[in-house]
Amino acid sequence: MRTRDLTGDSTQVVRVPTTERPRVNQKTKMKVRDLEVWYGEKQALHGVSMDVAENEVTALIGPSGCGKSTFLRCLNRMNDLIPDVRIKGEVEFENQNIYAPEVDVVELRSHIGMVFQKPNPFPKSIYDNIAYAPKILGQVRKRTDMEDLVEHSLKRAGLWEEVKDRLQMPGLSLSGGQQQRLCIARAIAVSPSVLLMDEPCSALDPVATATVEQLIDELKENYTIVIVTHNLQQAARVAGYTAFFHLGNIVEYSDTDSLFTHPREKKTEDYITGRYG
Amino acid sequence: MSQGITLSPSRQLKKRYRAEKRFKAYCIGALVLAMAFLVLFFTDMIRQGYSAFVQTEIEVEVTYNEDTVKFTNESVREEVSPLISRAFYRTIPRRVDANPELMGTTETRWLTATAHVDQYRKGYSDRLDPELKATLDRLDSEGRVSYGFNSGLFFSGDSKIPSNAGLWSAFVGSFYVMIVVLLVSFPIGVATAIYLEEFAPDNRFTQGIEININNLAAVPSILFGLLGLAIFINFFGVPRSSALAGGLTLSLMTLPVIIISTRAALKAVPQNIRQGAQAVGASRWQAIRDHVLPLSLPGILTGTIIGIAQAMGETAPLLLIGMIAYIPDAPTSMTEAATVLPAQIFTWSGMPEGAYVSLTAAGILVLLSLLITLNATAVILRNRFERRW
Numbered sequence: 001m002r003t004r005d006l007t008g009d010s011t012q013v014v015r016v017p018t019t020e021r022p023r024v025n026q027k028t029k030m031k032v033r034d035l036e037v038w039y040g041e042k043q044a045l046h047g048v049s050m051d052v053a054e055n056e057v058t059a060l061i062g063p064s065g066c067g068k069s070t071f072l073r074c075l076n077r078m079n080d081l082i083p084d085v086r087i088k089g090e091v092e093f094e095n096q097n098i099y100a101p102e103v104d105v106v107e108l109r110s111h112i113g114m115v116f117q118k119p120n121p122f123p124k125s126i127y128d129n130i131a132y133a134p135k136i137l138g139q140v141r142k143r144t145d146m147e148d149l150v151e152h153s154l155k156r157a158g159l160w161e162e163v164k165d166r167l168q169m170p171g172l173s174l175s176g177g178q179q180q181r182l183c184i185a186r187a188i189a190v191s192p193s194v195l196l197m198d199e200p201c202s203a204l205d206p207v208a209t210a211t212v213e214q215l216i217d218e219l220k221e222n223y224t225i226v227i228v229t230h231n232l233q234q235a236a237r238v239a240g241y242t243a244f245f246h247l248g249n250i251v252e253y254s255d256t257d258s259l260f261t262h263p264r265e266k267k268t269e270d271y272i273t274g275r276y277g
Numbered sequence: 278m279s280q281g282i283t284l285s286p287s288r289q290l291k292k293r294y295r296a297e298k299r300f301k302a303y304c305i306g307a308l309v310l311a312m313a314f315l316v317l318f319f320t321d322m323i324r325q326g327y328s329a330f331v332q333t334e335i336e337v338e339v340t341y342n343e344d345t346v347k348f349t350n351e352s353v354r355e356e357v358s359p360l361i362s363r364a365f366y367r368t369i370p371r372r373v374d375a376n377p378e379l380m381g382t383t384e385t386r387w388l389t390a391t392a393h394v395d396q397y398r399k400g401y402s403d404r405l406d407p408e409l410k411a412t413l414d415r416l417d418s419e420g421r422v423s424y425g426f427n428s429g430l431f432f433s434g435d436s437k438i439p440s441n442a443g444l445w446s447a448f449v450g451s452f453y454v455m456i457v458v459l460l461v462s463f464p465i466g467v468a469t470a471i472y473l474e475e476f477a478p479d480n481r482f483t484q485g486i487e488i489n490i491n492n493l494a495a496v497p498s499i500l501f502g503l504l505g506l507a508i509f510i511n512f513f514g515v516p517r518s519s520a521l522a523g524g525l526t527l528s529l530m531t532l533p534v535i536i537i538s539t540r541a542a543l544k545a546v547p548q549n550i551r552q553g554a555q556a557v558g559a560s561r562w563q564a565i566r567d568h569v570l571p572l573s574l575p576g577i578l579t580g581t582i583i584g585i586a587q588a589m590g591e592t593a594p595l596l597l598i599g600m601i602a603y604i605p606d607a608p609t610s611m612t613e614a615a616t617v618l619p620a621q622i623f624t625w626s627g628m629p630e631g632a633y634v635s636l637t638a639a640g641i642l643v644l645l646s647l648l649i650t651l652n653a654t655a656v657i658l659r660n661r662f663e664r665r666w
Contacts (some may be wrong), residue, residue: 050370081555106558109555109557113557116556122568123568123571
């Protein structure tokens with residue numbers, strides 16, 4: 001078992017204002033406080049605060065350029081890879097601020113996995129796509145253990161039956177929907193506790209989308225999921241909580257049902273009814 | 278009812294078509310002209326060079342005894358003796374030393390004729406002594422004169438006797454130089470490119486470096502020769518004319534080519550491969566080593582081969598570090614005086630004897646086929662392994 005240097009109990013129940021904390025009595029997995037992001041001179045996020053509930057799906061919606069993807073990428077510090085980016089504020093995960101200097105991003109990202117908009121399997125075999133990360137992180141050393149892990153991950157991602165006879169085929173030979181599920185399997189192979197998904201279905205057809213959505217629904221039992229989506233129906237279908245972003249701020253954050261049926265803000269209503277785009 | 282719409286081309290449209298045809302004709306004309314030059318060049322080279330691949334040989338009796346070991350040209354009958362290349366006579370004492378049982382015997386051998394005889398038979402010159410002509414014609418009618426494959430062209434070094442001159446020492450020199458170029462410029466070039474492309478921050482300083490590297494690729498090669506002379510030979514004391522000095526100097530020229538092509542190959546790998554790897558907890562270097570480099574390897578190798586091919590054809594910088602030299606025996610180490618293929622061609626092209634004209638053309642053909650092979654390898658490599666995104 002690997003050592004978790006980000007350990008700590010997240011059992012405390014926090015009560016915070018509505019924009020940060022939609023509903024009580026649910027454990028908080030990540031706490032974001034006053035997050036500000038600049039790309040060069042341009043400010044993309046203006047002091048966003050938000051709590052992410054454990055073992056739930058939280059959807060981030062909003063028009064293009066509203067900062068939802070930026071926000072998502074701050075949660076596992078993927079924004080660090082962009083030159084000229086400046087980030088202020090705190091993101092608390094396992095009782096540690098992930099932007100604290102002693103936090104190692106490589107370690108962090110093995111706890112907070114990510115699935116991208118466009119399926120991006122490694123140009124390697126299906127097997128190696130899954131086995132790569134556990135291998136370099138030193139989580140699995142024995143060959144039989146690795147085979148078990150690959151099988152388990154693919155089963156969790158609902159892909160095992162389709163690929164079990166061709167694990168040595170290149171990951172890129174799969175269809176788009178299968179590739180995306182492969183990427184999900186790859187992300188959960190290192191057993192993270194949070195999964196970030198950046199419009200995971202935008203490159204998929206409706207059938208593949210339905211499969212992935214079903215998968216997300218199953219995964220929330222074990223993982224905390226934050227998903228960015230342009231598809232409002234998708235947010236309504238998969239998410240327990242939804243945050244509406246606009247111009248680098250959270251306009252409204254509540255449980256999905258209330259947000260879609262009784263939005264408190266005029267802007268939210270305009271957006272979800274399609275009067276605003 | 279269509280309101281007077283005609284579907285036949287209007288006058289204006291016809292004019293446009295004519296302009297199009299004209300433009301196409303210009304382009305085809307340019308292509309034909311370019312191809313014509315190329316064909317002309319190749320036919321001329323082949324016409325001049327092909328004859329150097331064969332050489333006139335004469336069947337004679339060679340006698341080995343006390344006298345002929347001392348006066349070697351007496352080993353062959355007097356009237357035939359001037360027809361045979363001096364290169365053979367020189368080997369007689371050595372042959373007898375190696376095989377003492379030859380002493381006192383006579384053997385029949387096919388021997389390489391002199392360049393004069395060769396040129397005369399090939400119809401390039403008529404300046405052969407009439408007496409020798411008569412002898413040659415008599416031997417010819419006896420079937421004792423023929424053409425043989427000029428293996429010396431490939432397997433002997435340079436020589437002042439044209440019929441004995443070959444490319445071997447230049448081959449060996451070129452090989453050593455290429456090894457040095459590869460060992461020096463490949464690791465340095467690839468490492469530099471990886472740093473600039475994957476790690477370096479984008480600021481004034483790195484932009485300056487980038488511009489300078491691009492400029493380096495355009496610097497006239499003779500200047501690299503001066504640089505090599507000043508730095509490697511005068512400052513570091515690398516032996517003059519050596520393959521090491523030549524290789525180091527040419528590395529300076531190959532470096533920018535490798536850096537630029539490696540960067541292009543790295544840039545072609547989509548960003549989401551890097552992000553995907555880092556999102557599962559790979560470090561930056563692991564993402565590069567395990568995913569980016571394998572994907573860009575075909576591009577890097579293609580660029581390297583093209584850079585090496587360029588270095589292989591380069592002559593100007595080698596002028597300044599003394600590699601345009603007369604090297605009859607192939608070097609056996611990196612620090613011995615050496616010459617390379619293009620330098621050998623350059624040397625031969627300046628020789629007064631007519632036989633060197635064919636040798637020069639033959640040398641060009643050999644060099645060109647080597648370079649075409651290298652470049653074809655690069656193209657095949659790229660087509661087979663390059664992945665498009």
